[in-house]
Amino acid sequence: MMLREKKLEKLLIRLKNETDILGEIYDLMRDDIYRYIYSIAKSKEMAQDLTHDTFIQIYKNIHLYKENGHPKAWIITISRNITYMSFRKHNREQVVDYEIDDVDEGMKDIHDKMMIRVLLDKLSVEEREIIILHVEEGLTFKEISEIMEMKLTTVLNKYHRSLKKLKKSLEE
Amino acid sequence: MNNRKIKKMIRQEFQSVHTPSRKNELLQDIQYISQVRPEDEVHKRKIHIHKSLSLAVVMCMIVIGFLFWPSQEAYSVAFEVNPSIELEVNNERRVEEVICHNEDAVLVLEEMDLENTDLDVAVNAIIGSMFKYGYISEAKNSVLVSVQGQDKEIREELKEQVASDVKDILSGYSLNASVVSQDYSFSKERQELAKKYGISVGKVTLIKKLIGVSPDYEFSDLVDLSINDLNTLIHYKNIQFKTITIDGVESHSGYLRDEEVRTKVLEHAQVTLNDLKSYEDELDVKSNQLVYNVNFTDSYASYSYQVNAISGEIVSFDVKM
Structure with missing residues (x-):
């Protein structure tokens, strides 16, 4: 278990009795959660709001956390549930796959990054999630298969295909 | 651009994406929110049980319908060492799909695009990569080749061709491999066992055949053994299979004499x-x-x-x- 994960696990355990600890967890994890939600939602504002909501849910449901060496996977699961729940609630499925051209001015800083642009443009939501969770968040394929409720082989094959798609797009 | 560079770029670009802190707002918000107590959860779960049961009945009906729906079978050629890779091939012996069955398979295939390539080209690339990454070596020289499809004649022909190719490719690396090859038609039972234990149908088939002649073993006793271990066991117990061909002697250098x-x-x-x-x-x-x-x-x-x-x-x- 990485040092950062160990620290996160300790903080989550302390949160059960010390509410102020949430601020420390927020500082440690907010960018990771934001990037992950952004990769699904493709909306800066939505990602910011859902990141905030994720930490509220962590606080509310901390009694459900069991010390198991996978604190990040637990938090990612919460943020994923919140994001998809939000899509269902606001019937925003269409927004999930909107074109990059429709992006407002406020998001240009992110879309100036070539790889992120290709990733958002060329990959499906599931493919983006797998790539971000493995490459950026460092989760194992097994953890990802549990979070996304997919067979391990499905995750592995989607990951493999996604990298191929990215490679092809970058070479075009 | 290779996969390593792609992954590096993803990491670099995402690491530079930050969100402004709303920590004060968060800490203020939680003052008005109470944490869920474990006993609240128990009550909620009881209410959800009725809904879950209805949903489960509907899901079962969909699954049963799906299972009895007639399916078209394609030919597949699978390689198992520890990396477990399956290729779906068409009548022209070109690769239509590549399936990874474990993480080692992703590593072996990482830089390759084998779809639409000829089967022999794909076999060369996969076996070469397994050798390059050390999955096949002097100490671990067993490779399982499994062909699944409907027509027995086509299966056997494919099996012989691929097994012979694997042997030749590894000879080119000065390695005397032991190629275990088998063919079979689709079996729902084996497919389910493969899913349950997270291994390939080819390995399930090999273990089932081994248990068939050595009934003292339980399936779960053998499931984590490597192909070289299984091959060694078959050799040691002097088991001859009608439907499995073993070409070459497995390495014993990894075992105690x-x-x-x-x-x-x-x-x-x-x-x-x-x-x-x-x-x-x-x-x-x-x-x-x-x-x-x-x-x-x-x-x-x-x-x-x-x-x-x-x-x-x-x-x-x-x-x-």
């Missing part, structure tokens, strides 16, 4: 070679590991040992005076 086992147990029992009245050992399996069952006697006692065939660790022993 009989003399090493004898030295180990005699040292442990403090018995000298001259004191031995009888001695016999046999390769067997215990808890998904190859072990030597050793029985020997001297003038004072009879001894029974189990020794891990790879690590040399004494797994268990018993002495009867």
